[in-house]
Amino acid sequence: MGLLSKLSNFLLCRWTCQDCCQSCWECSCCQPSDEEVEILGPFPAQTPPWLVNDKNEEKDGDSDNTASDPPVTPQDASPDRRRSSSDTSRSTYSLTRRVSSLESRRPSSPLVDIKPIEFWAMGSKKEAVQPAVLRKPYVPADDYFHKFEPQLYSVDSSSDDVDSLTDKEILSRYQLGMLHFSTQYDLLQNHLTVRVIEARDLPPPLACDSSRQDMAHSNPYVKMCLLPDQKNSRQTGVKRKTQNPVFEERYTFDIPFLEAQRRTLLLSVVDFDKFSRHCVIGKVAMSLCDIDLVRGGHWWKALVPSSQNEVELGELLLSLNYLPSAGRLNVDIIRAKQLLQTDMSQGSDPFVKIQLVTGLKLVKTKKTSCMRGTIDPFYNESFSFRVTQDDLQDASLVFTVYGHNMKSSNDFVGRIVIGQYSTGPPESSHWRRLLTSHRTPVEQWHSLRSRAECDRVSPASLEVT
Template identity: 80%
Template sequence: MAYIQGLLARISDLLLCRWTCRNCCQKCFDCSCCQTNEDEVEILGPFPAQTPAWLISSQNEDKDGDSDNAISELPPTLQDVSPDRRRSSSDTSRSTYSLARRISSLESRRPSSPLIDIKPIEFGIIGAKKEIVQPTILRKTYTPDDYFRKFEPRLYSLDSNSDDMDSLTDEEILSKYQLGMLHFSTQYDLLHNYLIVRVIEAKDLPPPISYDGSRQDMAHSNPYVKICLLPDQKNSKQTGVKRKTQNPVFEERYTFEIPFLEAQRRTLLLTVVDFDKFSRHCVIGKVSMPLSDVDLVKGGHWWKALVPSSQNEVELGELLLSLNYLPSAGRLNVDIIRAKQLLQTDMSQGSDPFVKIQLVHGLKLTKTKKTSCMRGTIDPFYNESFSFKVPQEELENASLVFTVYGHNVKSSNDFIGRIVIGQYSTGAPESNHWRRMLSAHRTAVEQWHSLRSREDCDRVSPASLEVT
């Protein structure tokens, strides 16, 4: 009977306790064959190498237990057995009771949050290959605006060759384009707060272009220079025209009233233009220089090679007008205030411009008036008023044709530019000015207008075809 109980105790040790030695069937804490040497230490898993505190405390309690207490606690059936058998059975019972006690102690002392080895979540289907699903990585999403913001517009502009020209020297630009060179100087006057630009001369300008697009080798240019501070191209200066020469000497000096800090943010643009009385003036080439790159106070002289310009033709100029309609009197009042940067028609004295105003009802010319002639200027001030009798029921069919001419004593007057305002306006700015006048009775409405060529006006406005 005792043998069977001992065998059952050993079997219970093997089945219930995972710390039972497989070789001697004793506790691994007391077994000599399971003790590890100091040189043979194996660290399993991600757990720390040291023994947890709750396990150490349970071991100490077991080792401190008294053997007599253990015997006294044995069941009564084993107390009457002989000493030898009692000793063997007591050893077995002691191990069984100690194991049960330790298990209950471990259950009570087990941490509430055991260590867990975290691994990627695996999803799979029977017969298919397992696929490991990794944690999701948040990626930044791009909107269409962010995508197109990466592009640099200057790389795709029409003037994209400007970067190439910046990398070239003046000698390389001259040999590549063969447009000549321009000599000029700049200096800033701190006492009077203005910038001085001096246009000195040009050399080796190309011959003019004929009507078939070829160079006229035997002809000569009639060059002049336009000066402006970008981005303000409207308030520009202009030199006199030099007759029939490819190496003109200008020696002209111009001032721009501008604060010093503002001047450093501007770019000086010098445009060399070929004067042609019988057609539009053609641009030969240009030179641009950021004023932030030079010492304005000290000043300096430069020879710069001309580069091609995207503007092949010079603008015809601008005209400032004021319109006012009085419904009660049926009067259409027109004020010709001023013009600026008109196309030069006289090589020696600039221009002698005047403005002709013509009233057209439907497609019939009814009235013509003109301003006085301003001598030797391309920036005339008129400040002249004119009044036309226009009943309110006829106002919607009326058109005003403004034509700027250069006075010529020897021949017919030279055409400079034209616009049409009213029923047959030549463009959106002219139509907008007419609508503003109609919506603001008894109030003068001013607006600048860019002059157009005769061909452009005749193509879009039937009223332009009815006047001379």
């Protein structure tokens, strides 16, 4: 009887709900709610293999701890304990499904290194999941060498930055002399004053022009501008036959104060040569943002070599207009600026000669008046040439700037050719605009070229004197 009573009590406790005394599969309090079924879903027929392995490893690892715990008998297990165990199993399965879905969406070659999640189905210990750590993509060792730029690591004395050298080191290295000048900004007048005082120890003409090796002294002058605008420049008078010229000349630049602080003052010491293009001896560049413009100051600066060995010849502003009905080609000589100086005194006496060449034949020659004592002349003179529409395609206009000389022949300054035999892309562009816009004046600035350059690229230049 004792054995039978114990067996009946066991079966009743295992399969009968103690709250309502009904079978567990018929009892309403033991059935899961709709909300729990919707979240957790039905249990699978069998546990996933990877979860079984983890549970087996946990059991093996915790065998020592579980052996010391007292066994739990069915009589000791209450309904609340069984219910909490069931809830733990359901939440365990829900988390397992979420982990499985993450594993299925993981890319084949991830750039994120995630530590595998260790989950214990029945154990009480929980391990925190480590955050994802970005993994740097693997780059072969050979690819690192392709990123190097050898020119940055080469040892080349000529590539040293001049700004890192002192004036004494620059003077000993290049031996081009020194320049004394001062600057000051006037806030009331809104202009910058540059005073060119003197130069010292300039090299002889042989240093910049081997054709003048028979001359012992230079004829220096200083040309200055505010970079990046090199067109609006000033220049001093020429000092005859000296290597230590004294200028003592002042020049002003009308420029706002904030704009002046963004400019760089460039002073070039040039050797005057009446019979060829002037040669640049050396230059000094000083950023105006590094100095106190209002207070002003004086500086002795060592000259450094210039990449521009020869000065520009100047610029010429022209306007062209063709009237097809009258067969007239109108030419306006408006102005010129920063012409090459042809006289030892400050300024020159420039004039412009205009010559019409049809094919390779000189047809007509005209010239402007002579402007005395200036390198920035204003002409505003108009000339007209008779050219038919048939001859317009073969026509060329040769513009030559001369410096008037009463004692000898006129001094050549510069030349350009516009038309069929243009001397460059700017001249060709100006001529095409004329051909496509009849009866409309077409205006453009042109940089003058040397006689040798014009003769080399334009046959029309060879037909004039």
